[in-house]
Amino acid sequence: MKLTKDNYYSNEANRHYMSVSQFKNFTPAFGGCEARALAEVNGEYEQESSTAFDEGHYLHAWNEGILEEFKTSNPHLFSSQGKTKGQLKANFKHCNKMIEVLENDPLVMEALAGQKEVIMTSKLFGIDWKIMIDSYQPEIRVFTDLKAIKEMDGKWWNKEAQVYENFLDHYGYIIQMSVYAEVERLATGRGYEKWCVPHMVIVTKQDPPDHEIIAFDFDTIVQHLQIVSNHIERVKAVKTGKEKPNRCEKCEYCRQTKKIQRVKHFSEFSLY
Template sequence: MAELTEGYQRPSTPAFIEGHYVHAWNEGTLDEFKANNPDLYSSRGPTKGQLKINFQHCNKMIEVLENDPLVMKALAGQKEVIMTAELFGIPWKVMIDSYQPELGIFADLKALSEIGGRWWNNDLQCYENFLDYYGYVIQMAVYAEVERLASGRRVKKWLLPHMVIVTKQDPPDHAVIYFDYDAIETHLAKVAKHIERVKSVKSGEVEPTRCEKCEYCRETKKISSAIHYLDLIA
């Protein structure tokens, strides 16, 4: 909401730029991306003019993807396809990394820390895999429905979403994950269940809840009360 109403811009992070680096390769615009981002290169010392170490590692990640035939098959087709549709009473816009309607699939490319890790969900008080923790199944379900609506196909006739994962480990791990119709239907129902509050917050009718963890919340934080020390023990 700070971005929408106050013009707030999130600070760029190395992980974000690394993700863009890998996506630029998939788009076929990596050389242009390098030219437009001189900060990718070292500016001093014996490595001056060379790619920084983390982006050299991105090249390893790309090499792993290029050398796997199934990955390249999943990432074939049209690149960065933008689609719009009205869903749950509001307009949505998605950008599909690799689009192959003739094969009945589309794919999204992700660069992650690892595939098999577990992430703690404090609200649910349980560990989750990266798909649930980051909401990627919901993302794929929404992409599938927006694509279906934009393409004019009948109800529940979706393309099958795929995710191509490459990790930042050394050496990088990678996987191709697909989602079935049950996953799409179940997670669209989750969106429908929660979207009304999102709409109310976005329209300004309801105040957003601060997370007190992100850059914006830390920057604008005002303490209303002291914390008992036992509240920090978990």
């Protein structure tokens, strides 16, 4: 299957290819639910588009240089009533503040230079993967992913591991950068461990926004590709129907389709 920007996120593409987001959706360690992930791949369930999803697309449209087209194609970004009718909604006005912060930082603009929204595919762990790189500079072997998040400070609880994590571990961003590095290396035919250096540009939704540029070393890529390797056989077995998916009983899909199988003892309910 040949991937384009038009079909990259389609059900057909998701059935044919593994992606980092799909891998995380199948993996409880990254907040995934096997039952929901399989239903999504099979076209039986679709999560509603969230405000955060639209804000991310707004930021990426700016990075790609098509923000005005994006706004024209998405009238729901604008208020439709009252004194603010025809104006950008408040959260997207704040996205403009985030963009201004990035535009005013020369090192950020350096990191975000290059080719935009570059699609690549390669076979990894015995299956086909797809990636879309936000900003790609092959001549200096650097690529950059752009992320808008609520905040960078703080700690996030991983219930399965029973530990607190930073945002990079909790949201699987290091996994993403490692897989992107390996798929790009394989797709371009470079030798073993001759990766591009992965970077992330992070901008927060705080007022005023905070921002950072984060780089990842090659040892980290090796370690996190091993983490993917540790989980991928289970993911493949569930996606292909060889194993029955487990339900988390907490996500939107599980709540919608829940049928109680047994009565729980009160001691099964824990704070974390």
